[in-house]
Amino acid sequence: MSSTDxxxxxxxxxxxxxxxxxxxxxxxxxxxxxxxxxxxxxxAAFGPAGSGLALAGDYVSAAxxxxxxxxVALDGADGILFATATVVSLWLVLRLLAERLRSEGVFTLxxxxxxxxxxPSARRALGVAALVxxxxxxxxxxxxxxRIIVAMFGLPEAATSxxxxxxxxxxxxxxxxxxxRGTGYIQILKIAVVLIAxxxxxxxxxxxxxxxxLALFEAARDKSGAxxxxxxxxxxxxxxxxxxxxxxxxxxxxxxxxxxxPHLTMRLHPLRxxxxxxxxxxxxxxxxxxxxxxxxxxxxxxxxLLGRDAIRAADPTGSTALLMVTGALDPSAVGxxxxxxxxxxxxxxFATTLAAVAGITLAAAAGLVRDFVNRPxxxxxxxxxxxxARVGIVLFGAAAVILAVLLRDRGTLTLISLSLTTGASVxxxxxxxxxxxxxxTAAGVRWTVxxxxxxxxxxxxxxxxxxxxxxxxxxxxxxxxxPLQTPGLLTIPVGFxxxxxxxxxxxxxRPAWGxxxxxxxxx
Numbered sequence: 001m002s003s004t005d006x007x008x009x010x011x012x013x014x015x016x017x018x019x020x021x022x023x024x025x026x027x028x029x030x031x032x033x034x035x036x037x038x039x040x041x042x043x044a045a046f047g048p049a050g051s052g053l054a055l056a057g058d059y060v061s062a063a064x065x066x067x068x069x070x071x072v073a074l075d076g077a078d079g080i081l082f083a084t085a086t087v088v089s090l091w092l093v094l095r096l097l098a099e100r101l102r103s104e105g106v107f108t109l110x111x112x113x114x115x116x117x118x119x120p121s122a123r124r125a126l127g128v129a130a131l132v133x134x135x136x137x138x139x140x141x142x143x144x145x146x147r148i149i150v151a152m153f154g155l156p157e158a159a160t161s162x163x164x165x166x167x168x169x170x171x172x173x174x175x176x177x178x179x180x181r182g183t184g185y186i187q188i189l190k191i192a193v194v195l196i197a198x199x200x201x202x203x204x205x206x207x208x209x210x211x212x213x214l215a216l217f218e219a220a221r222d223k224s225g226a227x228x229x230x231x232x233x234x235x236x237x238x239x240x241x242x243x244x245x246x247x248x249x250x251x252x253x254x255x256x257x258x259x260x261x262p263h264l265t266m267r268l269h270p271l272r273x274x275x276x277x278x279x280x281x282x283x284x285x286x287x288x289x290x291x292x293x294x295x296x297x298x299x300x301x302x303x304x305l306l307g308r309d310a311i312r313a314a315d316p317t318g319s320t321a322l323l324m325v326t327g328a329l330d331p332s333a334v335g336x337x338x339x340x341x342x343x344x345x346x347x348x349x350f351a352t353t354l355a356a357v358a359g360i361t362l363a364a365a366a367g368l369v370r371d372f373v374n375r376p377x378x379x380x381x382x383x384x385x386x387x388x389a390r391v392g393i394v395l396f397g398a399a400a401v402i403l404a405v406l407l408r409d410r411g412t413l414t415l416i417s418l419s420l421t422t423g424a425s426v427x428x429x430x431x432x433x434x435x436x437x438x439x440x441t442a443a444g445v446r447w448t449v450x451x452x453x454x455x456x457x458x459x460x461x462x463x464x465x466x467x468x469x470x471x472x473x474x475x476x477x478x479x480x481x482x483p484l485q486t487p488g489l490l491t492i493p494v495g496f497x498x499x500x501x502x503x504x505x506x507x508x509x510r511p512a513w514g515x516x517x518x519x520x521x522x523x
Contacts, residue, residue, distance in 0.1 A: 013347040024185035025178030038179040038386045039107035048276050052283020055267050057187025061356045062144040063416050070318020072299025073311050076230035083292040089258040094281040099274035100435050106269045110371035116434045122442035125449040127371030129426045130262040134364045136415035142168050142404035145353040152346045161405045171357035172397035176390045183358045190355035197348035198294035204329045205301030219304035242483045253488030257420030260427035263363035301325050316470040365392035411473030414465040417486050425491040426452050429499045447502025452495040459487035
């Protein structure tokens, strides 16, 4: 194989995917002058199968592919536990949220909670919480996109910022012009590309070990240098009491937080009926399960073929393991970046970041416009709202691109932890209480949001996720006082408790479901 074969294939696949995505967004943009079409066109147009695949595309992010693969490669059983929690979290969406989130005229979590409680004063609190959840996720996707383009085309590291800006402009354009329908098309295309790449990689890894998962795991354990510790939970955070509490905290945070991400719930609101919503999430569970299985196999293969020390030396978080293993599986390549397999996997990762940024940006802009700028019941000019949403996408996306360039891929795990902790500690209590707790009020929402968020930020700032560890945001400083890297074990109970306290402190009666004064309803 010539040294340019892999990069030529990467360029070809990259350009085909970008061109196809632009075409799909162009087709979707034909009738997006109404908010119903712009915010909800994707969910209503695809049916259960298409909506489920689009939901799977939204759910699978760069963290699912890169961070989970690295966790499996470096920490064995811990990484497999994280992959399992990712699938179980989506199953929770199926069992608890999907059918109840489906509502007519509802496009954001602020819309949904306002409709359920009949009190618009909860809207801005939900808007704040959604932005805190979505912004860190968006920064991670943008940083990853820039690094992947540099790797695919063999560019110097100095070009990373330019690649981040270029990819950000492209992804923001998708969201602004395509709306929910356009991003839905991209998510379906993306999940197909990711499934092909991940299953191909997993198949090659298993073929190297006689198609025996047990032989693969034993090879990874032997090459890890951790011995039997690789096969039991606790390697990532350590065997101490604090380490075990940290492992439990992260697992619970991942389980609850991933189920309540606003760009996922946004895709469930416009589905036709409860049966369609339930079938859509079932269609989503299968591809996500296959991706997580493939990622676990790829992580074990990376450890078995490269060794834990080599992976950690390349990146302390292990995020490069998925790309590194491609070189080990293609010995005829001159280097990792010249491997055909590398080109395929890198394009799948870029497709993942592209689709994720489009979906996250659209959800954030919808929250900005509907929860902060205008009140849906007062502003009846539909075209004006869509224009505001598009402006919001551009402004929010531009700010995120600037922040991603400034961060330069620092603190990726910290940002993911902040997003998931906020989802688990703030959005999960609000959603569950809104759906299942009689006489829950907007005061409970405000207490949960505005009291829990400062606690999360304070504990994370004082944790090893920000300073005092090799993967911290400020790895060269150590000012941590709180021992847990993920504070969810403390903040999740606090969030639920504050919701109850806020409810008990008000005597406001809960109006009937879907009062028309809110401008939204259900069906």
